[in-house]
Amino acid sequence: MIQISNLGHKIGGTQILHDISTSFPKGKLTALIGPNGAGKSTLLRLVGRLEPLQQGAITVAGHDVARTPTADLARVMAILGQQTAVASRLRLCELVAFGRWPHHQGRPRPEDRTKVAQAIDAFALSKLKNRFLDEVSGGQAQRAHIAMAFAQDTEWLLLDEPLNNLDMAHARALMARLRDLVDRQGRSVGLVVHEINYAAAWADHVIAMKDGRIMAEGTPDDVLTEAVLSDLYDAPISVGRHKDRPLVLHHA
Amino acid sequence: MDRRATLMLAVLALLLAGLSALWMFQGLGAGNRGFILSLRATKLAALVTVAVAIGVATVLFQTVAANRVLTPSIMGFDALYVLMQTLMIVLLGNAGFAGLSAGPKFGIDVGVMTALAVVLFGTLLAKGARDIPRMILTGVILGVLFRSVSQFLGRVLDPNEFAVVQAVSFASFNRVDAALLPVAGVLTAVAVMAAIRLSPQLDVLALGRESAVSLGLRYRALVMGTLALVAMLVSVSTALVGPVAFFGLIVAGLAHGAMQNARHAGLIPAAGLIAAILLVGGQWLFERILGQAATLSVVVEFAGGLFFLYLLLKGRIR
Numbered sequence: 278m279i280q281i282s283n284l285g286h287k288i289g290g291t292q293i294l295h296d297i298s299t300s301f302p303k304g305k306l307t308a309l310i311g312p313n314g315a316g317k318s319t320l321l322r323l324v325g326r327l328e329p330l331q332q333g334a335i336t337v338a339g340h341d342v343a344r345t346p347t348a349d350l351a352r353v354m355a356i357l358g359q360q361t362a363v364a365s366r367l368r369l370c371e372l373v374a375f376g377r378w379p380h381h382q383g384r385p386r387p388e389d390r391t392k393v394a395q396a397i398d399a400f401a402l403s404k405l406k407n408r409f410l411d412e413v414s415g416g417q418a419q420r421a422h423i424a425m426a427f428a429q430d431t432e433w434l435l436l437d438e439p440l441n442n443l444d445m446a447h448a449r450a451l452m453a454r455l456r457d458l459v460d461r462q463g464r465s466v467g468l469v470v471h472e473i474n475y476a477a478a479w480a481d482h483v484i485a486m487k488d489g490r491i492m493a494e495g496t497p498d499d500v501l502t503e504a505v506l507s508d509l510y511d512a513p514i515s516v517g518r519h520k521d522r523p524l525v526l527h528h529a
Numbered sequence: 530m531d532r533r534a535t536l537m538l539a540v541l542a543l544l545l546a547g548l549s550a551l552w553m554f555q556g557l558g559a560g561n562r563g564f565i566l567s568l569r570a571t572k573l574a575a576l577v578t579v580a581v582a583i584g585v586a587t588v589l590f591q592t593v594a595a596n597r598v599l600t601p602s603i604m605g606f607d608a609l610y611v612l613m614q615t616l617m618i619v620l621l622g623n624a625g626f627a628g629l630s631a632g633p634k635f636g637i638d639v640g641v642m643t644a645l646a647v648v649l650f651g652t653l654l655a656k657g658a659r660d661i662p663r664m665i666l667t668g669v670i671l672g673v674l675f676r677s678v679s680q681f682l683g684r685v686l687d688p689n690e691f692a693v694v695q696a697v698s699f700a701s702f703n704r705v706d707a708a709l710l711p712v713a714g715v716l717t718a719v720a721v722m723a724a725i726r727l728s729p730q731l732d733v734l735a736l737g738r739e740s741a742v743s744l745g746l747r748y749r750a751l752v753m754g755t756l757a758l759v760a761m762l763v764s765v766s767t768a769l770v771g772p773v774a775f776f777g778l779i780v781a782g783l784a785h786g787a788m789q790n791a792r793h794a795g796l797i798p799a800a801g802l803i804a805a806i807l808l809v810g811g812q813w814l815f816e817r818i819l820g821q822a823a824t825l826s827v828v829v830e831f832a833g834g835l836f837f838l839y840l841l842l843k844g845r846i847r
Contacts, residue, residue: 327742351745358739364595365735365791375736379745383729426743 284333308476325356351379354433376428396428584804586762587777605672607772646760728793775833
Protein backbone atom coordinates (compact mmCIF):
# COMPACT_ATOMS: atom_id res chain seq x y z
CA MET A 278 0.00 0.00 0.00
CA ILE A 279 1.08 3.55 -0.62
CA GLN A 280 0.21 5.66 2.38
CA ILE A 281 0.15 9.43 2.01
CA SER A 282 -0.33 11.55 5.09
CA ASN A 283 -0.71 15.31 5.49
CA LEU A 284 1.03 16.02 2.23
CA GLY A 285 1.48 19.68 1.33
CA HIS A 286 3.50 21.07 -1.56
CA LYS A 287 4.39 24.50 -2.88
CA ILE A 288 5.89 25.39 -6.24
CA GLY A 289 7.15 28.95 -6.48
CA GLY A 290 4.89 30.31 -3.77
CA THR A 291 1.75 28.62 -5.08
CA GLN A 292 0.25 25.94 -2.89
CA ILE A 293 -0.21 22.96 -5.24
CA LEU A 294 -1.31 20.38 -2.68
CA HIS A 295 -3.24 21.11 0.52
CA ASP A 296 -2.79 18.68 3.37
CA ILE A 297 -3.58 15.51 1.44
CA SER A 298 -4.03 12.18 3.18
CA THR A 299 -4.98 9.15 1.17
CA SER A 300 -3.75 5.75 0.12
CA PHE A 301 -3.30 3.65 -3.01
CA PRO A 302 -4.53 0.14 -2.20
CA LYS A 303 -2.16 -2.75 -2.77
CA GLY A 304 -2.94 -5.14 -5.60
CA LYS A 305 -5.26 -2.68 -7.32
CA LEU A 306 -5.17 -0.36 -10.29
CA THR A 307 -5.58 3.17 -8.97
CA ALA A 308 -6.41 6.06 -11.31
CA LEU A 309 -5.89 9.72 -10.46
CA ILE A 310 -8.34 11.98 -12.26
CA GLY A 311 -9.16 15.66 -12.20
CA PRO A 312 -8.93 18.88 -14.19
CA ASN A 313 -5.63 20.47 -15.29
CA GLY A 314 -3.71 21.90 -12.39
CA ALA A 315 -5.44 19.73 -9.80
CA GLY A 316 -2.10 18.44 -8.51
CA LYS A 317 -2.40 14.86 -9.78
CA SER A 318 1.03 14.77 -11.38
CA THR A 319 2.62 16.52 -8.41
CA LEU A 320 1.13 13.93 -6.08
CA LEU A 321 2.40 11.06 -8.21
CA ARG A 322 5.82 12.67 -8.61
CA LEU A 323 6.13 13.14 -4.85
CA VAL A 324 5.32 9.48 -4.31
CA GLY A 325 7.92 8.57 -6.92
CA ARG A 326 10.49 10.90 -5.25
CA LEU A 327 10.92 12.89 -8.47
CA GLU A 328 10.30 15.97 -6.31
CA PRO A 329 11.65 16.43 -2.79
CA LEU A 330 9.07 16.14 -0.03
CA GLN A 331 8.27 19.48 1.60
CA GLN A 332 5.60 18.62 4.10
CA GLY A 333 3.95 15.38 5.15
CA ALA A 334 5.01 11.77 4.75
CA ILE A 335 4.73 9.02 2.16
CA THR A 336 5.40 5.34 2.57
CA VAL A 337 5.50 2.86 -0.30
CA ALA A 338 5.05 -0.76 0.81
CA GLY A 339 6.34 0.27 4.22
CA HIS A 340 9.37 2.22 2.94
CA ASP A 341 9.50 5.86 3.95
CA VAL A 342 10.14 7.68 0.67
CA ALA A 343 12.09 10.49 2.32
CA ARG A 344 14.47 8.20 4.17
CA THR A 345 14.88 4.99 2.17
CA PRO A 346 17.96 5.00 -0.11
CA THR A 347 16.83 5.76 -3.64
CA ALA A 348 18.48 2.60 -5.00
CA ASP A 349 16.34 0.47 -2.66
CA LEU A 350 13.18 2.31 -3.67
CA ALA A 351 14.00 1.57 -7.32
CA ARG A 352 13.46 -2.11 -6.57
CA VAL A 353 10.07 -1.40 -4.97
CA MET A 354 8.57 1.08 -7.40
CA ALA A 355 9.09 2.30 -10.91
CA ILE A 356 7.81 5.71 -11.94
CA LEU A 357 7.50 7.09 -15.43
CA GLY A 358 7.21 10.87 -15.60
CA GLN A 359 6.15 12.98 -18.55
CA GLN A 360 9.65 14.24 -19.38
CA THR A 361 10.89 11.42 -21.52
CA ALA A 362 13.27 13.22 -23.88
CA VAL A 363 16.60 11.37 -23.90
CA ALA A 364 19.73 13.28 -24.87
CA SER A 365 21.86 10.29 -25.80
CA ARG A 366 21.31 8.37 -28.99
CA LEU A 367 19.90 5.04 -27.90
CA ARG A 368 18.28 2.11 -29.61
CA LEU A 369 14.86 1.13 -28.26
CA CYS A 370 16.20 -2.16 -26.91
CA GLU A 371 19.01 -0.35 -25.08
CA LEU A 372 16.50 1.99 -23.46
CA VAL A 373 14.31 -0.89 -22.28
CA ALA A 374 17.41 -2.68 -20.95
CA PHE A 375 18.06 0.24 -18.57
CA GLY A 376 14.94 -0.87 -16.69
CA ARG A 377 17.02 -3.68 -15.21
CA TRP A 378 19.68 -1.32 -13.88
CA PRO A 379 18.37 -1.21 -10.29
CA HIS A 380 18.86 -4.97 -10.13
CA HIS A 381 22.31 -5.34 -11.68
CA GLN A 382 23.97 -1.88 -11.44
CA GLY A 383 25.62 -2.12 -14.84
CA ARG A 384 26.39 -5.84 -14.99
CA PRO A 385 23.42 -7.55 -16.68
CA ARG A 386 22.85 -11.25 -15.92
CA PRO A 387 20.99 -13.73 -18.17
CA GLU A 388 17.76 -13.26 -16.19
CA ASP A 389 17.94 -9.52 -16.85
CA ARG A 390 18.14 -10.15 -20.58
CA THR A 391 15.10 -12.44 -20.34
CA LYS A 392 13.07 -9.75 -18.56
CA VAL A 393 14.08 -7.16 -21.15
CA ALA A 394 13.06 -9.49 -23.98
CA GLN A 395 9.71 -10.06 -22.24
CA ALA A 396 9.12 -6.33 -21.85
CA ILE A 397 9.95 -5.69 -25.50
CA ASP A 398 7.52 -8.43 -26.46
CA ALA A 399 4.79 -7.25 -24.11
CA PHE A 400 4.73 -3.80 -25.68
CA ALA A 401 4.96 -5.01 -29.26
CA LEU A 402 8.33 -3.40 -29.85
CA SER A 403 10.11 -6.41 -31.39
CA LYS A 404 10.09 -4.92 -34.87
CA LEU A 405 11.34 -1.55 -33.65
CA LYS A 406 13.89 -2.64 -31.11
CA ASN A 407 16.96 -1.84 -33.21
CA ARG A 408 15.75 1.59 -34.22
CA PHE A 409 17.09 4.71 -32.57
CA LEU A 410 14.77 6.65 -30.29
CA ASP A 411 14.84 9.69 -32.55
CA GLU A 412 13.77 7.54 -35.49
CA VAL A 413 10.44 6.40 -34.04
CA SER A 414 7.18 8.24 -33.42
CA GLY A 415 6.29 9.86 -30.10
CA GLY A 416 3.86 7.06 -29.29
CA GLN A 417 6.43 4.38 -30.04
CA ALA A 418 9.02 6.11 -27.87
CA GLN A 419 6.39 6.38 -25.14
CA ARG A 420 5.78 2.64 -25.35
CA ALA A 421 9.52 2.01 -25.08
CA HIS A 422 9.62 4.10 -21.91
CA ILE A 423 6.68 2.21 -20.45
CA ALA A 424 8.44 -1.03 -21.37
CA MET A 425 11.51 0.20 -19.47
CA ALA A 426 9.43 0.85 -16.34
CA PHE A 427 7.79 -2.54 -16.85
CA ALA A 428 11.17 -4.28 -17.11
CA GLN A 429 12.09 -2.76 -13.76
CA ASP A 430 9.77 -5.47 -12.43
CA THR A 431 8.71 -3.72 -9.24
CA GLU A 432 5.82 -4.27 -6.87
CA TRP A 433 4.55 -0.76 -7.65
CA LEU A 434 4.29 0.84 -11.05
CA LEU A 435 3.47 4.56 -11.22
CA LEU A 436 2.72 6.19 -14.57
CA ASP A 437 2.12 9.89 -15.16
CA GLU A 438 -0.23 10.18 -18.13
CA PRO A 439 1.07 7.09 -19.88
CA LEU A 440 -1.62 7.34 -22.54
CA ASN A 441 -0.10 10.53 -23.98
CA ASN A 442 0.73 10.06 -27.65
CA LEU A 443 -0.80 6.59 -27.78
CA ASP A 444 -3.43 5.72 -30.35
CA MET A 445 -6.70 4.04 -29.34
CA ALA A 446 -5.49 0.51 -29.90
CA HIS A 447 -2.19 0.95 -28.07
CA ALA A 448 -3.85 2.84 -25.23
CA ARG A 449 -6.25 -0.04 -24.79
CA ALA A 450 -3.45 -2.58 -25.06
CA LEU A 451 -1.52 -0.72 -22.36
CA MET A 452 -4.50 -0.65 -20.01
CA ALA A 453 -5.12 -4.34 -20.65
CA ARG A 454 -1.48 -5.09 -19.86
CA LEU A 455 -1.65 -3.09 -16.62
CA ARG A 456 -4.87 -4.93 -15.71
CA ASP A 457 -3.06 -8.20 -16.36
CA LEU A 458 -0.15 -7.13 -14.12
CA VAL A 459 -2.60 -6.47 -11.31
CA ASP A 460 -4.83 -9.50 -11.78
CA ARG A 461 -2.28 -12.18 -12.56
CA GLN A 462 0.95 -11.02 -11.01
CA GLY A 463 -0.46 -9.26 -7.97
CA ARG A 464 1.30 -5.98 -8.73
CA SER A 465 -0.09 -2.56 -7.88
CA VAL A 466 -0.41 0.27 -10.38
CA GLY A 467 -1.06 3.99 -9.95
CA LEU A 468 -1.60 6.26 -12.90
CA VAL A 469 -2.76 9.71 -13.90
CA VAL A 470 -5.31 9.65 -16.73
CA HIS A 471 -7.08 12.44 -18.51
CA GLU A 472 -9.55 10.42 -20.54
CA ILE A 473 -11.88 9.36 -17.75
CA ASN A 474 -13.31 6.43 -19.63
CA TYR A 475 -10.01 4.62 -19.31
CA ALA A 476 -10.39 4.95 -15.55
CA ALA A 477 -14.03 3.90 -15.83
CA ALA A 478 -13.23 0.82 -17.86
CA TRP A 479 -10.06 -0.44 -16.19
CA ALA A 480 -9.46 1.01 -12.73
CA ASP A 481 -10.30 -0.60 -9.37
CA HIS A 482 -9.90 2.58 -7.39
CA VAL A 483 -10.34 6.19 -8.46
CA ILE A 484 -9.00 9.28 -6.70
CA ALA A 485 -10.57 12.52 -7.95
CA MET A 486 -8.59 15.69 -7.29
CA LYS A 487 -9.33 19.37 -7.73
CA ASP A 488 -7.35 22.42 -6.65
CA GLY A 489 -4.84 20.40 -4.69
CA ARG A 490 -7.45 18.58 -2.63
CA ILE A 491 -9.09 15.21 -2.88
CA MET A 492 -12.75 15.54 -3.90
CA ALA A 493 -13.74 11.90 -3.90
CA GLU A 494 -12.19 8.47 -3.82
CA GLY A 495 -13.46 4.94 -4.11
CA THR A 496 -14.56 2.44 -6.73
CA PRO A 497 -15.35 3.75 -10.22
CA ASP A 498 -19.04 3.21 -9.51
CA ASP A 499 -18.84 5.44 -6.44
CA VAL A 500 -16.71 8.21 -7.89
CA LEU A 501 -17.69 8.39 -11.54
CA THR A 502 -21.19 9.76 -11.02
CA GLU A 503 -22.84 12.73 -12.67
CA ALA A 504 -22.84 14.73 -9.44
CA VAL A 505 -19.16 14.19 -8.62
CA LEU A 506 -17.84 14.66 -12.16
CA SER A 507 -19.90 17.75 -12.96
CA ASP A 508 -18.63 19.30 -9.80
CA LEU A 509 -15.07 18.15 -10.45
CA TYR A 510 -14.81 19.62 -13.94
CA ASP A 511 -17.31 22.50 -13.50
CA ALA A 512 -19.13 21.28 -16.57
CA PRO A 513 -22.31 19.28 -17.13
CA ILE A 514 -21.33 15.65 -17.59
CA SER A 515 -23.64 12.71 -17.99
CA VAL A 516 -22.76 9.18 -17.05
CA GLY A 517 -24.26 6.17 -18.77
CA ARG A 518 -23.44 2.50 -18.44
CA HIS A 519 -21.71 0.14 -20.79
CA LYS A 520 -20.93 -3.51 -20.02
CA ASP A 521 -21.74 -2.89 -16.39
CA ARG A 522 -19.22 -0.09 -16.00
CA PRO A 523 -19.75 3.67 -15.97
CA LEU A 524 -19.42 5.38 -19.36
CA VAL A 525 -18.72 9.09 -19.11
CA LEU A 526 -20.28 11.26 -21.82
CA HIS A 527 -18.97 14.76 -22.14
CA HIS A 528 -19.88 15.68 -25.71
CA ALA A 529 -22.36 18.47 -25.00
CA MET B 530 31.21 -3.13 -24.82
CA ASP B 531 30.37 -4.65 -28.20
CA ARG B 532 32.97 -5.76 -30.74
CA ARG B 533 32.56 -2.75 -32.97
CA ALA B 534 33.35 -0.40 -30.09
CA THR B 535 36.39 -2.43 -29.00
CA LEU B 536 37.67 -2.50 -32.55
CA MET B 537 37.19 1.24 -32.94
CA LEU B 538 39.09 1.92 -29.72
CA ALA B 539 41.91 -0.35 -30.86
CA VAL B 540 42.16 1.46 -34.20
CA LEU B 541 42.24 4.83 -32.45
CA ALA B 542 44.90 3.64 -30.01
CA LEU B 543 47.05 2.35 -32.89
CA LEU B 544 46.65 5.61 -34.76
CA LEU B 545 47.74 7.55 -31.69
CA ALA B 546 50.72 5.25 -31.14
CA GLY B 547 51.78 5.75 -34.77
CA LEU B 548 51.47 9.51 -34.53
CA SER B 549 53.39 9.58 -31.27
CA ALA B 550 56.22 7.58 -32.84
CA LEU B 551 56.22 9.95 -35.78
CA TRP B 552 56.31 12.88 -33.38
CA MET B 553 59.21 11.43 -31.44
CA PHE B 554 61.47 10.12 -34.18
CA GLN B 555 60.71 12.07 -37.36
CA GLY B 556 63.69 14.08 -38.64
CA LEU B 557 65.87 13.11 -35.71
CA GLY B 558 69.42 14.12 -36.57
CA ALA B 559 72.63 12.47 -35.42
CA GLY B 560 73.61 15.01 -32.80
CA ASN B 561 72.05 15.81 -29.46
CA ARG B 562 69.54 12.97 -29.63
CA GLY B 563 69.03 12.78 -25.91
CA PHE B 564 68.20 16.45 -25.60
CA ILE B 565 65.82 16.51 -28.56
CA LEU B 566 64.08 13.32 -27.48
CA SER B 567 63.47 14.57 -23.95
CA LEU B 568 62.20 17.89 -25.33
CA ARG B 569 59.85 16.10 -27.66
CA ALA B 570 58.73 13.66 -24.98
CA THR B 571 57.82 16.50 -22.63
CA LYS B 572 55.79 18.20 -25.31
CA LEU B 573 54.11 14.97 -26.35
CA ALA B 574 53.14 14.27 -22.75
CA ALA B 575 51.74 17.78 -22.42
CA LEU B 576 49.76 17.55 -25.64
CA VAL B 577 48.29 14.18 -24.71
CA THR B 578 47.44 15.34 -21.18
CA VAL B 579 45.70 18.47 -22.44
CA ALA B 580 43.90 16.59 -25.18
CA VAL B 581 42.59 13.87 -22.87
CA ALA B 582 41.56 16.43 -20.27
CA ILE B 583 39.58 18.53 -22.75
CA GLY B 584 38.04 15.58 -24.56
CA VAL B 585 36.87 13.75 -21.46
CA ALA B 586 35.72 16.94 -19.72
CA THR B 587 33.52 17.81 -22.67
CA VAL B 588 31.92 14.37 -22.91
CA LEU B 589 31.21 14.39 -19.16
CA PHE B 590 29.81 17.90 -19.24
CA GLN B 591 27.55 17.16 -22.19
CA THR B 592 26.14 14.17 -20.34
CA VAL B 593 25.41 16.21 -17.21
CA ALA B 594 23.90 19.05 -19.23
CA ALA B 595 21.96 16.60 -21.44
CA ASN B 596 23.05 18.67 -24.40
CA ARG B 597 25.42 18.01 -27.28
CA VAL B 598 26.28 21.60 -28.09
CA LEU B 599 27.47 22.79 -24.72
CA THR B 600 31.07 22.51 -23.62
CA PRO B 601 32.68 23.53 -20.34
CA SER B 602 34.32 26.43 -22.20
CA ILE B 603 31.06 27.73 -23.62
CA MET B 604 29.68 27.66 -20.10
CA GLY B 605 32.64 29.68 -18.83
CA PHE B 606 34.67 27.06 -16.92
CA ASP B 607 38.02 28.16 -18.31
CA ALA B 608 37.09 31.83 -18.07
CA LEU B 609 36.62 31.17 -14.36
CA TYR B 610 40.13 29.73 -14.22
CA VAL B 611 41.63 32.72 -16.01
CA LEU B 612 39.75 35.07 -13.68
CA MET B 613 41.22 33.24 -10.68
CA GLN B 614 44.73 33.67 -12.09
CA THR B 615 44.15 37.36 -12.82
CA LEU B 616 42.84 37.94 -9.32
CA MET B 617 45.91 36.28 -7.89
CA ILE B 618 48.18 38.52 -9.94
CA VAL B 619 46.22 41.56 -8.80
CA LEU B 620 46.40 40.54 -5.16
CA LEU B 621 49.96 39.22 -5.05
CA GLY B 622 51.67 41.22 -7.77
CA ASN B 623 53.98 39.73 -10.38
CA ALA B 624 56.72 38.80 -8.00
CA GLY B 625 54.31 37.17 -5.59
CA PHE B 626 52.56 35.30 -8.41
CA ALA B 627 55.82 34.08 -9.90
CA GLY B 628 57.11 33.31 -6.41
CA LEU B 629 54.40 30.74 -5.75
CA SER B 630 55.92 27.33 -6.34
CA ALA B 631 54.21 25.72 -9.28
CA GLY B 632 53.13 22.40 -7.80
CA PRO B 633 51.33 23.48 -4.62
CA LYS B 634 49.90 26.56 -6.34
CA PHE B 635 48.44 24.37 -9.03
CA GLY B 636 47.01 22.01 -6.43
CA ILE B 637 45.28 24.92 -4.71
CA ASP B 638 44.10 26.30 -8.07
CA VAL B 639 42.46 23.03 -8.95
CA GLY B 640 40.88 22.74 -5.52
CA VAL B 641 39.41 26.24 -5.54
CA MET B 642 38.31 25.92 -9.15
CA THR B 643 36.57 22.61 -8.46
CA ALA B 644 34.75 24.00 -5.44
CA LEU B 645 33.66 27.14 -7.32
CA ALA B 646 32.55 25.24 -10.39
CA VAL B 647 30.53 22.76 -8.35
CA VAL B 648 28.79 25.52 -6.41
CA LEU B 649 28.13 27.72 -9.46
CA PHE B 650 27.30 25.21 -12.13
CA GLY B 651 25.88 22.68 -9.72
CA THR B 652 23.15 25.05 -8.58
CA LEU B 653 22.65 26.16 -12.16
CA LEU B 654 22.22 22.62 -13.45
CA ALA B 655 20.14 21.49 -10.52
CA LYS B 656 17.71 24.39 -10.90
CA GLY B 657 17.81 24.80 -14.63
CA ALA B 658 17.84 21.14 -15.59
CA ARG B 659 14.31 21.53 -16.88
CA ASP B 660 15.02 24.75 -18.69
CA ILE B 661 17.92 24.22 -21.05
CA PRO B 662 17.76 27.56 -22.90
CA ARG B 663 17.88 29.48 -19.63
CA MET B 664 20.80 27.38 -18.46
CA ILE B 665 22.79 27.97 -21.65
CA LEU B 666 22.08 31.67 -21.44
CA THR B 667 23.14 31.86 -17.80
CA GLY B 668 26.31 29.92 -18.54
CA VAL B 669 27.23 32.10 -21.49
CA ILE B 670 26.55 35.25 -19.49
CA LEU B 671 28.66 33.96 -16.60
CA GLY B 672 31.47 33.22 -19.06
CA VAL B 673 31.26 36.74 -20.47
CA LEU B 674 31.17 38.14 -16.95
CA PHE B 675 34.30 36.23 -15.93
CA ARG B 676 36.10 37.32 -19.11
CA SER B 677 35.06 40.95 -18.71
CA VAL B 678 36.15 41.09 -15.09
CA SER B 679 39.52 39.57 -16.08
CA GLN B 680 39.85 42.14 -18.86
CA PHE B 681 38.87 44.99 -16.57
CA LEU B 682 41.43 43.90 -14.02
CA GLY B 683 43.93 43.62 -16.86
CA ARG B 684 43.29 47.24 -17.78
CA VAL B 685 43.95 48.60 -14.33
CA LEU B 686 47.10 46.52 -13.92
CA ASP B 687 50.50 47.87 -14.80
CA PRO B 688 51.87 46.69 -18.18
CA ASN B 689 54.28 44.15 -16.70
CA GLU B 690 51.61 42.45 -14.68
CA PHE B 691 49.25 42.63 -17.64
CA ALA B 692 51.78 40.73 -19.73
CA VAL B 693 51.56 37.88 -17.23
CA VAL B 694 47.76 37.97 -17.35
CA GLN B 695 47.90 37.81 -21.11
CA ALA B 696 50.16 34.82 -21.03
CA VAL B 697 47.59 32.86 -19.05
CA SER B 698 44.57 34.00 -21.03
CA PHE B 699 45.49 32.87 -24.54
CA ALA B 700 45.88 29.33 -25.72
CA SER B 701 49.29 28.30 -26.92
CA PHE B 702 50.40 24.76 -27.57
CA ASN B 703 53.98 25.93 -27.97
CA ARG B 704 54.33 27.35 -24.50
CA VAL B 705 53.60 24.49 -22.16
CA ASP B 706 54.41 24.82 -18.51
CA ALA B 707 56.65 21.77 -18.06
CA ALA B 708 56.89 22.17 -14.30
CA LEU B 709 53.17 21.47 -13.98
CA LEU B 710 53.26 18.40 -16.17
CA PRO B 711 53.72 15.70 -13.49
CA VAL B 712 50.91 17.05 -11.28
CA ALA B 713 48.70 17.70 -14.26
CA GLY B 714 49.31 14.23 -15.65
CA VAL B 715 48.46 12.55 -12.37
CA LEU B 716 45.31 14.65 -11.89
CA THR B 717 44.13 13.88 -15.41
CA ALA B 718 44.78 10.18 -15.00
CA VAL B 719 42.90 10.10 -11.70
CA ALA B 720 39.94 12.04 -13.11
CA VAL B 721 39.72 9.91 -16.24
CA MET B 722 39.89 6.68 -14.26
CA ALA B 723 37.16 7.95 -11.94
CA ALA B 724 35.06 8.85 -14.98
CA ILE B 725 35.51 5.39 -16.49
CA ARG B 726 34.57 3.79 -13.18
CA LEU B 727 31.43 5.93 -13.12
CA SER B 728 30.52 5.14 -16.70
CA PRO B 729 27.59 2.76 -16.00
CA GLN B 730 26.09 5.45 -13.76
CA LEU B 731 26.76 8.09 -16.41
CA ASP B 732 24.85 5.98 -18.93
CA VAL B 733 21.83 6.13 -16.62
CA LEU B 734 22.36 9.85 -15.97
CA ALA B 735 22.15 10.42 -19.72
CA LEU B 736 18.56 9.15 -19.71
CA GLY B 737 17.51 12.40 -18.06
CA ARG B 738 16.66 13.23 -14.48
CA GLU B 739 13.29 11.52 -14.18
CA SER B 740 14.33 8.18 -15.58
CA ALA B 741 17.60 8.27 -13.66
CA VAL B 742 15.82 8.91 -10.35
CA SER B 743 13.27 6.22 -11.06
CA LEU B 744 16.10 3.75 -11.69
CA GLY B 745 17.52 4.58 -8.27
CA LEU B 746 20.50 6.70 -9.31
CA ARG B 747 21.70 9.20 -6.71
CA TYR B 748 21.17 11.93 -9.26
CA ARG B 749 22.35 15.03 -7.42
CA ALA B 750 25.43 13.37 -6.01
CA LEU B 751 26.44 12.07 -9.42
CA VAL B 752 25.86 15.45 -11.11
CA MET B 753 28.01 17.18 -8.51
CA GLY B 754 30.73 14.54 -8.67
CA THR B 755 30.84 14.67 -12.45
CA LEU B 756 31.01 18.47 -12.40
CA ALA B 757 33.93 18.24 -9.98
CA LEU B 758 35.74 15.95 -12.41
CA VAL B 759 35.00 18.37 -15.26
CA ALA B 760 36.38 21.27 -13.22
CA MET B 761 39.54 19.31 -12.41
CA LEU B 762 40.12 18.44 -16.06
CA VAL B 763 39.43 21.97 -17.28
CA SER B 764 41.84 23.38 -14.69
CA VAL B 765 44.52 21.02 -15.92
CA SER B 766 44.12 21.89 -19.58
CA THR B 767 43.75 25.63 -18.96
CA ALA B 768 46.80 25.71 -16.70
CA LEU B 769 48.91 23.90 -19.28
CA VAL B 770 47.95 25.68 -22.51
CA GLY B 771 45.24 28.27 -21.74
CA PRO B 772 41.59 28.30 -22.76
CA VAL B 773 40.62 26.41 -25.92
CA ALA B 774 36.95 27.05 -26.55
CA PHE B 775 35.79 24.82 -29.36
CA PHE B 776 38.25 21.94 -29.33
CA GLY B 777 36.19 19.86 -26.90
CA LEU B 778 33.13 20.27 -29.08
CA ILE B 779 34.84 18.74 -32.12
CA VAL B 780 36.21 15.93 -30.01
CA ALA B 781 32.92 15.06 -28.33
CA GLY B 782 31.12 15.22 -31.67
CA LEU B 783 33.68 12.94 -33.30
CA ALA B 784 33.66 10.54 -30.34
CA HIS B 785 29.87 10.15 -30.54
CA GLY B 786 30.13 9.75 -34.29
CA ALA B 787 32.93 7.18 -34.13
CA MET B 788 31.37 5.02 -31.43
CA GLN B 789 27.72 5.14 -32.59
CA ASN B 790 26.90 3.97 -29.09
CA ALA B 791 25.99 6.02 -26.06
CA ARG B 792 27.92 3.85 -23.55
CA HIS B 793 30.36 5.96 -21.58
CA ALA B 794 32.71 3.03 -21.08
CA GLY B 795 33.48 3.45 -24.78
CA LEU B 796 32.83 7.16 -25.22
CA ILE B 797 35.28 8.35 -22.58
CA PRO B 798 38.35 6.50 -23.91
CA ALA B 799 37.32 7.35 -27.47
CA ALA B 800 37.12 11.05 -26.65
CA GLY B 801 40.55 10.96 -24.99
CA LEU B 802 42.13 9.10 -27.92
CA ILE B 803 40.52 11.24 -30.61
CA ALA B 804 41.54 14.44 -28.84
CA ALA B 805 45.13 13.22 -28.50
CA ILE B 806 45.25 12.20 -32.17
CA LEU B 807 44.00 15.62 -33.27
CA LEU B 808 46.39 17.59 -31.07
CA VAL B 809 49.50 15.51 -31.64
CA GLY B 810 48.80 15.21 -35.37
CA GLY B 811 47.94 18.88 -35.72
CA GLN B 812 50.93 20.10 -33.79
CA TRP B 813 53.22 17.81 -35.76
CA LEU B 814 51.83 19.17 -39.00
CA PHE B 815 52.28 22.79 -37.97
CA GLU B 816 55.65 22.45 -36.31
CA ARG B 817 57.45 20.14 -38.68
CA ILE B 818 55.71 20.45 -42.05
CA LEU B 819 54.35 23.98 -42.17
CA GLY B 820 57.26 25.38 -40.21
CA GLN B 821 55.10 27.17 -37.61
CA ALA B 822 53.43 29.15 -40.43
CA ALA B 823 50.13 28.97 -38.59
CA THR B 824 49.01 28.36 -35.05
CA LEU B 825 47.26 25.15 -34.10
CA SER B 826 44.97 26.82 -31.61
CA VAL B 827 43.69 29.22 -34.27
CA VAL B 828 42.95 26.41 -36.69
CA VAL B 829 41.33 24.33 -33.96
CA GLU B 830 39.12 27.24 -32.97
CA PHE B 831 38.22 27.97 -36.58
CA ALA B 832 37.30 24.38 -37.39
CA GLY B 833 35.55 24.04 -34.04
CA GLY B 834 33.57 27.22 -34.58
CA LEU B 835 32.36 25.98 -37.95
CA PHE B 836 31.42 22.65 -36.40
CA PHE B 837 29.51 24.49 -33.68
CA LEU B 838 27.55 26.43 -36.29
CA TYR B 839 26.85 23.19 -38.15
CA LEU B 840 25.48 21.59 -34.98
CA LEU B 841 23.36 24.66 -34.26
CA LEU B 842 21.96 24.77 -37.77
CA LYS B 843 21.25 21.06 -37.74
CA GLY B 844 19.15 21.70 -34.65
CA ARG B 845 21.13 19.51 -32.31
CA ILE B 846 20.38 21.80 -29.35
CA ARG B 847 17.87 20.05 -27.19
